[in-house]
Amino acid sequence: MENKELNIIIATDCGSTTTKAILIEKNEKGEYRQTFRGEAPTTVEEPYNDVTRGVLNAMQEVEELSGRKILDGEKIIYPARGNTGVDIYISTSSAGGGLQMLVAGAVKAMTAESAQRAALGAGAIVMDVLASNDGRLAHQKIARIRSLRPDMILLSGGTDGGTVSHVVEIAEFISAANPKPRLGHSYSLPVIYAGNVNARNEIKDVLEKKSTLYITDNIRPTLEKENLFPARQEIQNLFMEHVMAQAPGYGKLKQWVEVPIMPTPAAVGYLIQTVAEEEGVNAMGVDIGGATTDVFSDFESNSERVFNRTVSANLGMSYSVSNVLAEAGLDNVLRWVPFEINEEDLGNRIKNKMIRPTTIPHTKNELIIEQALAREALRLAFDQHKLLAVGLKGVQRIRSVSDTFDQTASGATLVDMMKLDLFIGSGGVLSHAPKRRQSMLMMIDSFQPMGFTRLAVDSIFMMPHLGVLASVNKAAAKEVFEKDCLIPLGMCIAPAGNAKIGAKCLSVSIRITTPQGEKPLIQEDIPVGEVRLYPMGIEDTAEVEAHPARRFDVGEGHGKSAHKKFKGGKVGLVIDTRGRPFVLPEDKKVRRELIARWYKDFGMYED
Amino acid sequence: MAHVFTPGLQVIAETIIEKDRSLPIPGKVFVKSGDRVKAEDVIAEAEIPNDIQSMNVVNLLSVMPKEIHQFMLKKEGDPVEEHEPIAQNKPFLGIKLFQSIVRSPFKGTIERISDVTGQVLIRKPPRRITLLAYIDGVVKNVAENLGAEIETACAFIQGxxxxxxxxxxxxxxxxxxxxxxxxxxxxxxxxxxxxxxxxxxxxxxxxxxxxxxxxxxxxxxxxxxxxxxxxxxxxxxxxxxxxxxxxxxxxxxxxxxxxxxxxxxxxxxxxxxxxxxxxxxxxxxxxxxxxPEIIVTFSDKEAQSVKAHVPKAETGIQIGDEVRIIREPFFGRLGNIMELPPELTKIETEAKVRVMKVKLASTGEVVTIPRANVELIEV
Missing domain, CATH: 3.50.30 (Glucose Oxidase; domain 1)
Known part of the structure; x- marks a missing residue:
């Protein structure tokens, strides 16, 4: 496939609400550029019950906008000639609830957690995690398995040569529950076994008659090693073969695409991983959708890159918006709102968005409320990510004398915000915020980066398309990603530490150079409790010397200066001295005034 | 983007609907095609597999999992009564007092005896579930062992x-x-x-x-x-x-x-x-x-003249269409579409979106509304 001449590419992402099509064209300079975009409601529901309807509608919009004839009736025209046809069609999908899995392992903090990471990395929503020691009684586990209707099950357990009985016990529960797949009545539920090799025969004996059993390499061959790739690969193969084949219209769609349809989050994750590896940076991404929020991280840990993805299945901005309120609580949402609002009225507004999920904020106050909810959804999703993106648990570390004072436990989180280099935001509320600075402040408020962190957003939500394109043509995907997809917002400098508002925090000297020349040197002392914006363009560069006060750290240690040179972005340089962790005042009136000042200084919602 | 609008809820004075009534698992169907049913009639029933309980018999008897079959009194598939012995070890020194006996906690069936884990799984007798007709009407089709499709003439309203x-x-x-x-x-x-x-x-x-x-x-x-x-x-x-x-x-x-x-x-x-x-x-x-739905079923006499409602052809939204605004600041207000500007328009939030101009029925005022914030009223 890499060798095929690709000049015109059409790609779709069939989301739970909307199907988005993009056109990528190779121009006369030989560059791949994204040129047109179309969208239409996804049609996996009544009365259409056929995903291809939405795909055709989205492609028709691309046809209308671009003037290129892509479809001949309901057929895609191949290959591209002049202003007709395309060379390849590729797609991702999360429609119909995406890929929903149940995972199980022998021990909750070890093999079950590894199984969870494997499923999440493959783009699944994990419905539940079962383990011998999860605190539930046998009949409760069986009842739970039976009540869920997953698309597939991943069963792990035991290191190679380790426990057999614990993993067989879980298999016996699965067999007794005899769970049915979510879609389609006619096929038997796929179960992937990726556990102790010595238990394979017993697992076959228990599960082969009740499910379609697939056996792959152990995801935890030893306590010190996690081997997630083979299980992830198997999950994605089965997603296409079994799950998508049952969804309305996917049989047809499968024939149209040239490479397998990828689950949307898997494609986004693949792209973030590729960027982190190629740039040699620690990167994170967040994709906030209507129903779910995905968080991705790729950090270097002990000279290895570790990629993690988590999905918060009920944190989103439309279908799940009421759940954001339920999980965060009203006070946490209201702390981002700079005006008084009747709480009963707010509750009704949020529920109305839940039942009419495609509506958009029309007034400024409605936008502020929506972005307050987004901050909380992002914060909660990030908290969940930190809990799962951890080092392997149960590993005995060999400590040298120099480690004597290093108390890092096994299972500590791998997400170190001070070491984060690049943070990418995606999804409607971030990609389509009326102002880019709103996206930037939402990302800063909810993830609280520390030290120096570059921030960017996905321009028009095309990371899924580029993720699947990367599996066909990495160079084309990278080129479009850099030139059209990624919109650099700028740099955030946030000293870690806390002190009273107004106390000494940071002295900076900022030298901004634009293509037209150097701007006057800025030298400022910034006290605690400020969020300041220094506008910069994408082509501008800044050279910053930051001297934190004794109790603050910008990456070099407490009170130690840092000197960095970096490029600008659509928003610019943000210096955030609100402290890390950043705590808002308890008093409502004081807090509202402070928030109003920050929003004003940042130019968030001004006329 | 002509396709992007929220379809309205159905409020239909007269129509014919079919309701697919299905059991969650195969069972017995009691009706046949052409039968007249009342909403409260049971039209099908099934037996749902009931709860299962595991007993670690080898631990209770202090034996090894591989030996379990030597001590079992029942085999897989056997029915058991509540408190009935299902396994026992040999009496110590032949004294029955020191013998351990494992009894079934309830009436059921032995589902599995595992010589790997030493567990015995016992399942309770199946639970019976019934399926009601839900609406007054006539059975149109029967899905063998699963349920039936019931047709009725009615007024139909969605909430x-x-x-x-x-x-x-x-x-x-x-x-x-x-x-x-x-x-x-x-x-x-x-x-x-x-x-x-x-x-x-x-x-x-x-x-x-x-x-x-x-x-x-x-x-x-x-x-x-x-x-x-x-x-x-x-x-x-x-x-x-x-x-x-x-x-x-x-x-x-x-x-x-x-x-x-x-x-x-x-x-x-x-x-x-x-x-x-x-x-x-x-x-x-x-x-x-x-x-949610409200179905007002008609009498046979009234039903004779009723025809199935044909939804408006999918033409998207058009000038003159009646719409309801479904978001603040005009939430719930009705009106008619006056204009559908094709270009993106900046609204109060500063977002640039597709909009429409709507004349409000209550005041005659013409307001600009994002297209995403209206639903079409089906006529």
């Missing part, structure tokens, strides 16, 4: 949100007009077993009283989010409902808050006062959208 499952009873108007809010005093003992229609709202206390009085269902324009939390006992996170433990099914036609029921809906319900009605609060606003 926007509901809680509680299926219910049927006599449709009773309580509110005199769509803007009237139901209060505690409006609910009386005479409403037991009935489906009540309110106007703009029902208070928490009135809804509680309705449940106490045995009211089968309430249809109302609006409901407060905080009252929903009080009724359910938890904050509803996603709009997937229908299995709540409430005695009275609630159907909201407009949204959360105090909202006058749309005249068309109210008038159609008033027209059908006193008739038998089947309702379901089941709502799913996610994959497989499902809205």
């Amino acid at each position: 926007i949100f509901g809680i509680g499952g299926e219910a049927f009873g006599e449709l009773t108007m309580v509110s005199p007009e769509p803007s009237h809010a139901l209060d505690e005093a409006d609910i009386t003992e005479s409403h037991a077993g009935k489906i009540l229609v309110g106007g703009s709202h029902i208070s928490h206390r009135a809804f509680k009283k309705a449940m106490e009085m045995g009211v089968k269902g309430i249809i109302v324009g609006g409901f407060h989010a905080k009252d929903l939390k009080n009724i359910l006992g938890y904050e509803l996170g996603v709009a997937i409902t229908g299995d709540e433990d409430v005695k009275t099914t609630l159907i909201v036609t407009e949204g959360f808050g105090k909202m006058a029921m749309a005249d068309r809906t109210f008038d159609l319900l008033r027209k059908n006062q006193g008739r038998r009605v089947s309702i379901s609060g089941r709502t799913q606003i996610r994959a497989g959208v499902m809205r």
